[in-house]
Amino acid sequence: MISATEITKVFGKNTVLKNISTTINKGEVVAIIGPSGSGKSTFLRCLNLLEEPTSGEIAIKDVKMTNKNKLEIRKNIGMVFQQFNLFPHMTVLENVTYAPRKVKNIPNDRAHEIAKELLAKVGLTDKEDAYPNRLSGGQKQRVAIARALAMEPEIMLFDEPTSALDPEMVKEVLDVMKDLANTGMTMVIVTHEMNFAKEVADRVMFLDDGVLMEEGEPEEFFNNPSTDRAQDFLSKVL
Amino acid sequence: MDLDFNQIVPYIPFVLEGIWATLQFVIVSIVVGLLLGTVLALCKITKISILRVFANVYTSIFRGTPLILQLMLIHYAVPQITGYDIPAFLSAILAFGLNSAAYVSEIIRAGIMAVDKGQIEAAEALGVPYKPMMLHIIMPQAVKNILPALMNEFITLTKESAIVSTIGYLDLMRRAQIVQADIYRAFEPLLFAGAIYWVMVFILTKIGGLVERRLRQSD
Numbered sequence A: 001m002i003s004a005t006e007i008t009k010v011f012g013k014n015t016v017l018k019n020i021s022t023t024i025n026k027g028e029v030v031a032i033i034g035p036s037g038s039g040k041s042t043f044l045r046c047l048n049l050l051e052e053p054t055s056g057e058i059a060i061k062d063v064k065m066t067n068k069n070k071l072e073i074r075k076n077i078g079m080v081f082q083q084f085n086l087f088p089h090m091t092v093l094e095n096v097t098y099a100p101r102k103v104k105n106i107p108n109d110r111a112h113e114i115a116k117e118l119l120a121k122v123g124l125t126d127k128e129d130a131y132p133n134r135l136s137g138g139q140k141q142r143v144a145i146a147r148a149l150a151m152e153p154e155i156m157l158f159d160e161p162t163s164a165l166d167p168e169m170v171k172e173v174l175d176v177m178k179d180l181a182n183t184g185m186t187m188v189i190v191t192h193e194m195n196f197a198k199e200v201a202d203r204v205m206f207l208d209d210g211v212l213m214e215e216g217e218p219e220e221f222f223n224n225p226s227t228d229r230a231q232d233f234l235s236k237v238l
Numbered sequence B: 001m002d003l004d005f006n007q008i009v010p011y012i013p014f015v016l017e018g019i020w021a022t023l024q025f026v027i028v029s030i031v032v033g034l035l036l037g038t039v040l041a042l043c044k045i046t047k048i049s050i051l052r053v054f055a056n057v058y059t060s061i062f063r064g065t066p067l068i069l070q071l072m073l074i075h076y077a078v079p080q081i082t083g084y085d086i087p088a089f090l091s092a093i094l095a096f097g098l099n100s101a102a103y104v105s106e107i108i109r110a111g112i113m114a115v116d117k118g119q120i121e122a123a124e125a126l127g128v129p130y131k132p133m134m135l136h137i138i139m140p141q142a143v144k145n146i147l148p149a150l151m152n153e154f155i156t157l158t159k160e161s162a163i164v165s166t167i168g169y170l171d172l173m174r175r176a177q178i179v180q181a182d183i184y185r186a187f188e189p190l191l192f193a194g195a196i197y198w199v200m201v202f203i204l205t206k207i208g209g210l211v212e213r214r215l216r217q218s219d
Ligand SMILES: Nc1ncnc2c1ncn2[C@@H]1O[C@H](COP(=O)(O)OP(=O)(O)OP(=O)(O)O)[C@@H](O)[C@H]1O
Pocket: A011, A014, A016, A034, A035, A036, A037, A038, A039, A040, A041, A042, A043
């Protein structure tokens, strides 16, 4: 579904990603973990070309992603941000219907139907007409997930979706993500929630200083990390 | 010190007509400044570097030289070069419109840049093309930063408009000076004109406050 080949990213003199290659299959849920500044977000953002790799290539369903086709391919890749990034001047319903209407040219009625279904799924039917600033962090993030899903993507990317949330709201968002994982969605999740990664992910990628140090099944990775860096990291966060 | 406002009474209608003369060219200048300023602002944020350079040089020149010099140049240099005797009104709106465009373009650019970068990313991640993104997502948010600063620009323009009196345009200021020459008294006509400027600016300030409050309500 996603293949990243020898991705390197340089910011100025700083090489943030060093030759990362991996393949993510349809329906797979991959958790990316690692210390702060290790390049997790940058790697995730390379997957939909929000960040252009300095070298290497991304292919989605065997199509190489370029600046020419990236808008087209992004329709199939939803993204959820740490800071939600909801459109503040639009209501919840408008947030969720905007891209289907304007990007996929889906008729209003149909877009509303899809949006209402999704809002029901994330438990926010009663907030349709609210503006984002009237919502709690957890509600905002659930709207953001609904907004991304409204494009009916086959892939969802998450960049620390619960890091900006108060602790009591983390669960409501993780639950939505778990449901999504159970529907067979292909998901790539940057997260600090180790328990969530253990429970939901099919595979864990451990990044350290721009290098993909280790990847494997969560069970294996959390119990027997093979590199010193991963052992060190896990001893700090677990 | 003796003040005698009786002497200016016959001149009051003459001076008051200056309000319309002033407003007329201020309004046209604002429109010119807004339209051109918007185009310049768009040039400043595009990826096409030649447009960016042009807009930046333009802004640098018009903000870096005195407005009165720009006005004089247009009014006196154009006839010299082209032989076309440019009317004072046209010189005035050209100088003020072109000058204001430089400031307006900065205000709009800054207003757009101040919109959270996450908004652009969210739009891009949804596959929204550049034009609808600017139109539906960035601009509606930028307007909230832009409008209050624009109101200030209009107020400045209204006050500065008095310098068109130097090229003989019969605005409020010029008329006050004519009365002054007629009755050999400076204080009364200037005070009268000053009061009128103050009222105009006061009204604009009030409108500005209203606009700002409306914007904050929708937050
Ligand atoms: N736009 C940018 N320009 C320059 N440097 C950047 C940019 N974005 C990220 N970096 C640098 O790249 C490195 C990796 O950043 P990244 O955000 O990918 O890390 P991360 O693993 O997501 O960290 P965190 O857990 O704190 O979110 C950091 O050193 C960061 O300072």
